[in-house]
Amino acid sequence: MDKFRLWAKANKYTVELLLGNTGVLDEYTNFLTDYPNEILSGLLTIIKAANTFGYSIDHILERLPEPSLTNKVDPVKIEKFLRFHYQKAIYAFSQHRFEEGLETILYCLSLSISTKNHPKTVLCTAWFQKYIKHVSNSQKETFSYIMEEVLKG
Numbered sequence: 001m002d003k004f005r006l007w008a009k010a011n012k013y014t015v016e017l018l019l020g021n022t023g024v025l026d027e028y029t030n031f032l033t034d035y036p037n038e039i040l041s042g043l044l045t046i047i048k049a050a051n052t053f054g055y056s057i058d059h060i061l062e063r064l065p066e067p068s069l070t071n072k073v074d075p076v077k078i079e080k081f082l083r084f085h086y087q088k089a090i091y092a093f094s095q096h097r098f099e100e101g102l103e104t105i106l107y108c109l110s111l112s113i114s115t116k117n118h119p120k121t122v123l124c125t126a127w128f129q130k131y132i133k134h135v136s137n138s139q140k141e142t143f144s145y146i147m148e149e150v151l152k153g
Contacts, residue, residue, distance in 0.1 A: 010038055017049040029060050040067040040080055047087040051094065058095070075115075082111050082120060089127060098134035101127075106142050113150060 013028040025046070032042040043064060050057040069081045085108040092101035109124035111117075128135070128143060135143070 006035065006038075010035075010042065013042070014045045017045055018052070020049070020053050022049075022053070022055060025057070025060060029063055032064055036065075039064055040077070040084060043067060044080060044084045044087060047084065047091050051087055051090050054094070056095065057091070078111075078115055079117070082108060082115065082117060085111065086120060086124065089124075093127070093131060098131055099136065099139075102131055102135055102139050106139060106146070109143075110146055113146065 009031065013024050013031065016024045017028065028042060028046065032039050043061075046057055046060055067081065067084060069078065085104055089101045089104035089108055092098075092104055105124050105127045109121060109128065112120035112124055
């Protein structure tokens with residue numbers, strides 16, 4: 001499939017999902033399986049739609065590999081990776097998986113600080129604070145360490 005057709009098909013799925021059409025989820029997941037370079041963008045769309053419309057995508061998350069940050073110098077990929085983890089944390093909170101959500105938001109917080117994404121840093125801190133009653137001692141220590149690093153500059 002040439003690049004333009006690939007992008008057109010991916011964009012079609014994106015629009016459908018962001019309009020709330022869950023009927024394309026399985027087809028889109030199959031598409032992402034066939035085109036692994038599209039997984040980060042695709043999962044970001046899927047998880048954002050799930051957060052917007054309040055449905056479960058656990059079966060999708062089990063089928064697709066977790067995106068990893070292989071290119072740590074590409075600012076576009078880093079930003080997309082950060083947004084994915086931010087949405088993933090919100091999704092975990094909505095599913096009442098507080099430990100997972102807090103671990104993910106701590107990772108997102110650390111990444112947002114290292115990339116100097118101040119708005120996302122504030123949002124991650126607010127989400128951490130919102131679920132403070134679910135925080136483990138280890139997570140408190142991690143948060144404290146991150147904040148100490150911020151103060152050191």
